[in-house]
Amino acid sequence: MQHDPANPALVYPFATPPAPGEITEVAPGVLWFRLKLPFALNHVNIYLIEDDGGWLVLDTGLATDDGRNGWDAIMNGPLAGQRLTAMLVTHFHPDHVGLAGWLAERYGLQLRMTRTEYLFHLQARQPGGDMRGEAHRDFYRHHGLGEEVTELVMTRGHGYLRRTTLAPPVYKRIQQGDHQRVGGREFEILTGGGHAVEQAMLHRPQEKLFFAADQVIAKISPNVSVHPMEPDQDALGTYLTDLGALRGAVGPDVLVLPGHGLPFYGLHARIDELTSHHAERCGLIAKACGLHPMTVTDLLPHVFDRELDPHQMGFAFGEVLAHVNYMQGRGELREEPGNDGVMRFRT
Ligand SMILES: [Zn+2]
Numbered sequence: 001m002q003h004d005p006a007n008p009a010l011v012y013p014f015a016t017p018p019a020p021g022e023i024t025e026v027a028p029g030v031l032w033f034r035l036k037l038p039f040a041l042n043h044v045n046i047y048l049i050e051d052d053g054g055w056l057v058l059d060t061g062l063a064t065d066d067g068r069n070g071w072d073a074i075m076n077g078p079l080a081g082q083r084l085t086a087m088l089v090t091h092f093h094p095d096h097v098g099l100a101g102w103l104a105e106r107y108g109l110q111l112r113m114t115r116t117e118y119l120f121h122l123q124a125r126q127p128g129g130d131m132r133g134e135a136h137r138d139f140y141r142h143h144g145l146g147e148e149v150t151e152l153v154m155t156r157g158h159g160y161l162r163r164t165t166l167a168p169p170v171y172k173r174i175q176q177g178d179h180q181r182v183g184g185r186e187f188e189i190l191t192g193g194g195h196a197v198e199q200a201m202l203h204r205p206q207e208k209l210f211f212a213a214d215q216v217i218a219k220i221s222p223n224v225s226v227h228p229m230e231p232d233q234d235a236l237g238t239y240l241t242d243l244g245a246l247r248g249a250v251g252p253d254v255l256v257l258p259g260h261g262l263p264f265y266g267l268h269a270r271i272d273e274l275t276s277h278h279a280e281r282c283g284l285i286a287k288a289c290g291l292h293p294m295t296v297t298d299l300l301p302h303v304f305d306r307e308l309d310p311h312q313m314g315f316a317f318g319e320v321l322a323h324v325n326y327m328q329g330r331g332e333l334r335e336e337p338g339n340d341g342v343m344r345f346r347t
Pocket residue numbers: 091093195196214
């Protein structure tokens with residue numbers, strides 16, 4: 001047991017993650033391993049849940065050589081001679097759904113996913129990715145983003161195509177309130193928005209197990225962004241509402257098994273911390289917009305005190321806009337359209 005120095009209410013029962021190619025048993029019939037990611041966030045957690053005659057796969061990894069080799073190392077190593085039975089993918093982000101098509105082909109696995117996440121995956125897989133046309137480009141200009149970064153964000157969708165395999169053409173829908181039978185156990189399905197759209201989580205109160213996907217992670221605040229396809233989206237409002245619902249639905253003493261980082265105890269403390277983190281960011285935005293009218297791009301250095309490369313800038317931009325939309329909806333900010341066609345906000 002290891003306490004988080006930044007928040008002693010969070011406790012990590014496993015001090016270190018499994019090494020590449022190795023597996024850690026986190027609970028009876030629940031295995032955990034990691035696959036590499038080529039980002040600052042350098043790994044994704046994959047879980048295996050004991051099923052009839054094998055293991056159900058929870059999330060699949062990114063479609064890179066590292067991802068495929070990581071699976072090979074597990075299937076030829078600790079899982080040699082064992083069978084995979086099905087896969088459940090929590091959400092459409094490439095590090096979670098990326099190898100679903102490859103695993104389906106290789107092992108004949110059925111895919112279980114929520115409907116919205118499945119459709120978003122298909123949408124993001126369109127030729128050219130999910131950024132289409134001048135309307136999306138105008139959206140970034142409208143909020144004051146420079147041409148270079150706009151270009152980068154607009155072509156990010158190509159990365160999705162490159163780093164995912166196409167999920168199988170048939171899937172089994174899961175949704176909030178479902179009970180998923182896996183082997184001898186039943187898991188309650190919960191869903192949440194804000195980070196993704198209808199992200200699936202698995203809860204087994206009898207054993208105090210909670211697979212949180214990317215909805216609640218220790219140390220990292222899950223990215224909550226607005227996408228130009230739905231520019232007025234209140235992603236942050238949705239995220240905060242759904243966090244509140246989660247706090248009500250899942251007890252404080254579960255073992256949280258997240259999509260990234262270490263498993264931990266302290267779900268409610270972490271939810272409270274994430275909630276106040278976003279309130280703090282709203283405070284920074286209100287303060288900046290109280291002095292001068294600000295574009296979303298102007299607000300970036302007020303919210304992020306570190307240097308952002310163009311790639312991070314894209315995510316940071318979506319994140320700040322999520323706060324701006326949320327605050328506008330609550331009447332804490334109002335729009336001030338400029339003659340230059342760029343939107344500014346003030347308190
Ligand atoms: Zn995600």
